[in-house]
Amino acid sequence: MDIAFEKGGGLVPAIIQDHRTGDVLMLGFMNAPALAETQRTGEVVFFSRSRNKLWKKGETSGHLLKVKELRVDCDADALLLRVEPLGPGVCHEGYRSCFFRKIGADGAASVAETRTFEPEKVYRQERKP
Amino acid sequence: MDIAFEKGGGLVPAIIQDHRTGDVLMLGFMNAPALAETQRTGEVVFFSRSRNKLWKKGETSGHLLKVKELRVDCDADALLLRVEPLGPGVCHEGYRSCFFRKIGADGAASVAETRTFEPEKVYRQERKP
Numbered sequence: 001m002d003i004a005f006e007k008g009g010g011l012v013p014a015i016i017q018d019h020r021t022g023d024v025l026m027l028g029f030m031n032a033p034a035l036a037e038t039q040r041t042g043e044v045v046f047f048s049r050s051r052n053k054l055w056k057k058g059e060t061s062g063h064l065l066k067v068k069e070l071r072v073d074c075d076a077d078a079l080l081l082r083v084e085p086l087g088p089g090v091c092h093e094g095y096r097s098c099f100f101r102k103i104g105a106d107g108a109a110s111v112a113e114t115r116t117f118e119p120e121k122v123y124r125q126e127r128k129p
Numbered sequence: 130m131d132i133a134f135e136k137g138g139g140l141v142p143a144i145i146q147d148h149r150t151g152d153v154l155m156l157g158f159m160n161a162p163a164l165a166e167t168q169r170t171g172e173v174v175f176f177s178r179s180r181n182k183l184w185k186k187g188e189t190s191g192h193l194l195k196v197k198e199l200r201v202d203c204d205a206d207a208l209l210l211r212v213e214p215l216g217p218g219v220c221h222e223g224y225r226s227c228f229f230r231k232i233g234a235d236g237a238a239s240v241a242e243t244r245t246f247e248p249e250k251v252y253r254q255e256r257k258p
Binding site for chain 1: 146200201202230
């Protein structure tokens with residue numbers, strides 16, 4: 001199936017969902033080589049917009065994302081990857097999910113999850129770009 | 130909390146998740162006015178990239194998305210909206226979720242869900258842009 005990479009200037013958003021809990025863990029972007037590498041290795045590879053290169057999620061921390069199922073939406077311009085996350089969390093701030101803050105009715109953000117690891121002990125170089 | 134709209138040229142991806150089942154239903158984009166309108170009304174409003182205007186999801190079909198919780202990711206450049214979907218589905222092709230196709234190891238897509246409604250009976254003008 002052809003993915004509509006051209007719609008987003010060569011990139012499509014890729015939603016990462018825990019295949020067991022259903023929790024949405026993060027969102028990254030993929031270009032065609034990132035998707036191909038994800039499919040080849042069975043582990044999530046994004047394209048980093050800030051570093052302008054492929055970025056294997058967990059390459060430093062060891063918190064790789066093993067792909068269990070790859071889905072595409074009706075217009076083929078967004079991807080959903082159901083994964084088994086290795087390690088205690090995907091967020092560089094030490095949470096299981098990057099979506100650990102909620103925004104209330106007043107517009108203020110508050111932390112809605114508890115930390116699952118200490119990022120300073122896990123990361124040396126890797127940061128979510 | 131300030132959302133990093135400028136990172137994506139004024140738009141951030143917004144993931145729509147069923148708050149009861151955890152299923153990811155669709156992905157749209159929001160600009161600042163779309164998010165403000167979503168917050169004001171409690172119903173999901175996207176920015177349509179193809180129509181270049183605000184787009185209230187369900188405005189034609191009546192299948193509105195009632196916002197139950199709004200989350201933001203660590204870098205404030207992606208949104209997660211946990212919603213109560215009104216109606217049998219969000220996809221203009223007649224499925225509960227736009228992510229109704231999976232891509233197999235051979236790269237071929239196959240339908241992985243069953244239709245929940247007949248789109249030709251529901252839609253007159255609205256199409257996912």
